[in-house]
Amino acid sequence: MTAGEIFVEPVDRKEARKNKAAMAAAETAKRISSPGASIIAIILAVLWTIPTFGLLVTSFRPGDVVPTSGWWTAFTAGGGGFTFNTYKEAWTTQALGPNFLNSFVITLPAILIPITLALLAAYAFAWVDFRGRNFLFVAVFALQIVPIQVTLLPLLKTYKWLGLDGSFWPVWLSHTIYGLPLAIFLMHNFMKEIPREIVEAARVDGAGHVKIFFKVLMPLLVPAIAAFGIFQFLWVWNDLLVGTVFSGSKNNAPLPLAVQQLIGNLGSGNRQYLLSAGAFIVMAVPLVIFLALQRFFVRGLLAGGVKG
Amino acid sequence: MDWLFSPVTAGDKILSMIAAIVIFVVVMGAILLAVGNEKAPSWLVAAGFLGPVVIFLAVGLVWPTLQTIWKSFQTTANVIGPDNQPVRNPDFSIQKTTSFNFNNYKSIFTDSDLLRVLGNTLLWTILVPLVATAIGLVYAVIIDRSRFEKFAKTLIFIPMAISMVGAAIIWRFVYAINDAPGANQIGIANQFLVWIGLKPINFLNGGLATTFFLIIVMIWIQAGFAMTILSAAIKAIPEDTIEAAKIDGASGMKLFTRITIPSIRSALVVVLTTLAIGALKAYDIVKAMGNSNPTVDVIATRFITYFNSAETENLSSALAVVLFVMVLPIVVYNVRQMRKQEETR
Numbered sequence: 137m138t139a140g141e142i143f144v145e146p147v148d149r150k151e152a153r154k155n156k157a158a159m160a161a162a163e164t165a166k167r168i169s170s171p172g173a174s175i176i177a178i179i180l181a182v183l184w185t186i187p188t189f190g191l192l193v194t195s196f197r198p199g200d201v202v203p204t205s206g207w208w209t210a211f212t213a214g215g216g217g218f219t220f221n222t223y224k225e226a227w228t229t230q231a232l233g234p235n236f237l238n239s240f241v242i243t244l245p246a247i248l249i250p251i252t253l254a255l256l257a258a259y260a261f262a263w264v265d266f267r268g269r270n271f272l273f274v275a276v277f278a279l280q281i282v283p284i285q286v287t288l289l290p291l292l293k294t295y296k297w298l299g300l301d302g303s304f305w306p307v308w309l310s311h312t313i314y315g316l317p318l319a320i321f322l323m324h325n326f327m328k329e330i331p332r333e334i335v336e337a338a339r340v341d342g343a344g345h346v347k348i349f350f351k352v353l354m355p356l357l358v359p360a361i362a363a364f365g366i367f368q369f370l371w372v373w374n375d376l377l378v379g380t381v382f383s384g385s386k387n388n389a390p391l392p393l394a395v396q397q398l399i400g401n402l403g404s405g406n407r408q409y410l411l412s413a414g415a416f417i418v419m420a421v422p423l424v425i426f427l428a429l430q431r432f433f434v435r436g437l438l439a440g441g442v443k444g
Numbered sequence: 445m446d447w448l449f450s451p452v453t454a455g456d457k458i459l460s461m462i463a464a465i466v467i468f469v470v471v472m473g474a475i476l477l478a479v480g481n482e483k484a485p486s487w488l489v490a491a492g493f494l495g496p497v498v499i500f501l502a503v504g505l506v507w508p509t510l511q512t513i514w515k516s517f518q519t520t521a522n523v524i525g526p527d528n529q530p531v532r533n534p535d536f537s538i539q540k541t542t543s544f545n546f547n548n549y550k551s552i553f554t555d556s557d558l559l560r561v562l563g564n565t566l567l568w569t570i571l572v573p574l575v576a577t578a579i580g581l582v583y584a585v586i587i588d589r590s591r592f593e594k595f596a597k598t599l600i601f602i603p604m605a606i607s608m609v610g611a612a613i614i615w616r617f618v619y620a621i622n623d624a625p626g627a628n629q630i631g632i633a634n635q636f637l638v639w640i641g642l643k644p645i646n647f648l649n650g651g652l653a654t655t656f657f658l659i660i661v662m663i664w665i666q667a668g669f670a671m672t673i674l675s676a677a678i679k680a681i682p683e684d685t686i687e688a689a690k691i692d693g694a695s696g697m698k699l700f701t702r703i704t705i706p707s708i709r710s711a712l713v714v715v716l717t718t719l720a721i722g723a724l725k726a727y728d729i730v731k732a733m734g735n736s737n738p739t740v741d742v743i744a745t746r747f748i749t750y751f752n753s754a755e756t757e758n759l760s761s762a763l764a765v766v767l768f769v770m771v772l773p774i775v776v777y778n779v780r781q782m783r784k785q786e787e788t789r
Contacts, residue, residue, distance in 0.1 A: 173586040173587075173590060174586075174590050174591060174592065176586055177583065177586050177587045177590055177592065177596050178592065178596065180579075180583055180596075180600070181592075181595075181596040181599040181600060182599075184599055184600050184603070184664065184667075185599050185602075186632065187614045187615060187617075187618045187632075187664070188602065188603070188606075188614055190614075190617060190618065190632055191613065191614045191617050194617060202630065203622075203630065204627075204628055204630070205628050205630065206628060206629060206630050206631075206632065206635055207617075207630070207632075208632070208635070209628075234454065237454055237457060237458075238457065241457045241458060241460070241461040244461060244465070245461060245464045245465055245468070248465060248468070249468055252468075252472065253496055253497050253500070254497070256472075256493040256494070256496075256497070257493060257494050257497040259493060260489070260490050260493035260494045261494075264486050264489050264490050264493065265486050266486050266487050266489075266490035267487070269490070272494070272498070276497070276501065279501055279505050279506070280775070280779075281771065281772060281775040281776070282505050282509055282768070283725055283764070283767050283768055283771050285725070285744060285747055285763075285764040285767055285768075286508065286509050286512045286513075286764045286765065286767070286768050287504065287505055287508035287509055287512065288508075288751065288764075289508075289511075289512060289515075289751060289757060289760065289761065289764075290507065290508035290511040290512060291504060291508050294503070294508075299449070300449065302449070302450045303448070303449040303450055303451065303460070304451070304457070304460060304461070304464070305449070305464070308464060309500075309504070310504070312500060312504075313500050313501065313504030313505060314504075316497060316500060316501060317501070317505075320497065342482060343482070344480055344481060344482040344484065344489075345479070345480075345484075345489045345493070346476050346479065346480035347480070370605065373607070374606070374607030374608065374609075374610075375607075376607070376608065376609055376727065376728045376731065376732075377727050377728070377744075377748075380748070381748075381751075387452060388451075392607050392608075392609040392610075392728075395609050395610075395613070396609050396612075396728075396731065396732050399609075399612070399613065399616070399732055400736075411613050411616070411617075412613065412617065414613065415609075415610045415613035415614060416610075418606075418607050418609060418610045419605075419606040419607065419610040422605045422606055422607070423602070423605060423606065425605075426602065426605040430598070
């Protein structure tokens, strides 16, 4: 249940879990599961889904009926029918298109750079002997406790001083910095689990550290990279705080920031219905990834539960 | 180089992204090439592998934290001349003087408006973990081995995947109000009130009640996290333990309080502390749903309000430090609990 355990699930344990699951299934067949519990579970699940479902329905209704009738009337005769216009309007007149691009431009380097740096650092902590290794590792580990708020103002001033404000660099660099302590911790947990003999054997064959890293360890690390990659993607794509502070101009604003500003502009007017499409434009990519990669996704998210 | 440092068009933005990745790859490639020799001493290898990280963390986390702590003890004031007027610089700007004291902290803990910010933050930090964990636990228990387990879990977990800004809009529509007499309600919450014969409520007009309604949104998001972790912990309880307890005559509630809860105790602690840390830093929901109403502010939102003006930036630093101090014990406890779990497994 620790970050490491969720993150790194060795094959044999997976097997054990499978066997256990089979046993449990057999037992369930014997033991009739209580229908009362199932009903409560279904009610809760429906209750949890109604808010999202309601907004989804709203986003496909014509804009003029949204302020006068609830989404639950959409399926009745006078419900006004369904349309794609809200999405078209949000994408074009509210110019969410460019913000979608910004989010993409921000996210890719903000995933690649911290993962690469964290892998290298984790390798050094796990397999290179040097003086002060333990001290440095504990220091990096301890940095997980720093809330990003404590660093925002001085960092912003540093970027201004370097002349980087107005570009994507502050956002890329900040996401890298904030992602590193957790990434190093998780990658190190994984590296530790790789048997020493594998690394030793490569060393006996005369391979240097760089070669061992790329040829021997990287292939074994793919699941860990996928899980952390998904977690970092979610964190960056859904982030509002870092985007607000560091993206500088409206021109560079990522989607959540643009949509949050949309709430301010349209929040109480009669064009509020545009927010429904705006919300689903922000949520679309994470939802697709969630449904496609649920397994990795849950593991990555749980592993990173302590970040923020 | 405008396209790299202030891109405007879509093409320039993509180009700057590619350039950033290429620059990174080239720099790292050069470093690795330099230390890649089989005979390179291990300190050089360590420097190559760790150097960039150490620089990033030192410049990006350690140094800013020290600066913020330093600034939180500073206050600036106008220099007053013998004529009781502010003294002006040659460029006519007012001369400022900086002094060191506890004034920022004093105002945080005495000013009634800021005390409310602290109070709201505490409410978030206590209610979100307790309620979300309770719901997640109940759900994990009743759904364990039921027929719809996987599907129902997915439904509860989805709110974790979406951005909090998206969640805020979802709930703005849930809480929407039409207060014209006789008008149709468009928010399901108020429609529900009308259905059971009550008057619609303005859920988001500020005050303590609104804070509770915002906390509900956070609980809606986090219950999935609690459910997933606790469900895994429940599944890990050895079958023998449960069987033995059953032979001893335990069942239902007794089984739950005597066996289930003690067996998943450390997972419970991890969930509670993780959610508390998240709630302490709650920013997005309050920002996107609170309508800039100061009565629902928490530390993380007020911090941003103060952050943008030279007059209040020292106060915002002090707020950040208060946040740090509040998070610290929870994180330490969380990490220690995780380590303990790791050792016992």
